[in-house]
Amino acid sequence: MEEFKLTIKGISLTRSELxxxxxxxxxxxxxxxxxxxxxxxxxxxGAALRLENGTIVxxxxxxxxxxxxxxxxxxxxxxxxxxxxxxxxxxxxxxxxNTTKSSIVDPLSPCGNCRQVIMEYQHKQKSPIRLILAxxxxxxxxxxxxxxxxxxxxxxxxxxxx
Ligand code: THU
Numbered sequence: 035m036e037e038f039k040l041t042i043k044g045i046s047l048t049r050s051e052l053x054x055x056x057x058x059x060x061x062x063x064x065x066x067x068x069x070x071x072x073x074x075x076x077x078x079x080g081a082a083l084r085l086e087n088g089t090i091v092x093x094x095x096x097x098x099x100x101x102x103x104x105x106x107x108x109x110x111x112x113x114x115x116x117x118x119x120x121x122x123x124x125x126x127x128x129x130x131x132n133t134t135k136s137s138i139v140d141p142l143s144p145c146g147n148c149r150q151v152i153m154e155y156q157h158k159q160k161s162p163i164r165l166i167l168a169x170x171x172x173x174x175x176x177x178x179x180x181x182x183x184x185x186x187x188x189x190x191x192x193x194x195x196x
Contacts, residue, residue: 040185044177052166052174056126059084060168062092063128070094070107070132078132079107079142083115085122091115108148112155123159127152127180128166141167141175149184156180157190 052060059082067080074097081093093111097104108129115124131142144152144167156163162179177183 042182042185043179044175044182047174047176048172049168049174050172055084056128056166056176059090059126059128060130060166060174062090063130063168064132066092066094067107067130067132071096073097074099074101076133076135080130080132081107081111082128083111083124084126084128085115085119086125087119087122089119089122091119106145106148108144109151112151116155123161124155124163126164126166128168130168130170132170138169139171139173140169141173142169143167144183149180150187152180153184153187153189 049057049060062082063080065080066082067078070078070080072078072095077095079095083091085091091111091114093107093109093114095104095107096110108127111127112124115122129142129144131138152163162181165177165180165183167175
């Protein structure tokens with residue numbers, strides 16, 4: 035038997051330490067969160083993608099009275115980018131939340147389904163997607179590679195014929 039341990043590589047910083055470009059992207063995500071449709075959770079999530087040509091693509095969570103029919107902000111943004119800019123690589127994705135229901139201090143970490151989807155497009159574009167995670171506090175986490183958030187993800191190799 036052999037024990038193994040994983041190391042997750044990322045940085046924690048304060049908002050004032052962000053570069054201008056990253057601060058702008060996070061501000062876009064924050065502004066977008068105001069357009070979330072979240073009447074059931076009142077948890078307003080905003081995602082902003084910066085593509086390699088500089089285009090910003092936004093997403094917000096969209097809820098539904100039949101709960102599973104809704105979608106997270108991250109997937110709304112990624113699917114929109116893939117639809118409208120299919121050949122532009124995603125460089126960075128900023129995610130944040132705005133809610134009065136709880137006072138969140140740690141940055142918002144994408145749900146498992148969103149991590150799986152982010153990784154699909156990271157594999158497709160063959161270059162890492164950088165993540166900027168924030169919430170309502172001053173604390174920001176940056177991951178240079180979205181893979182850091184999905185160890186042991188389900189990957190295409192599993193479906194390959196042997
Ligand atoms: N939500 C997101 O949009 N992104 C996440 O990473 C986590 C959760 C949404 C889904 C639902 O509309 C609300 O937040 C509460 O779960």
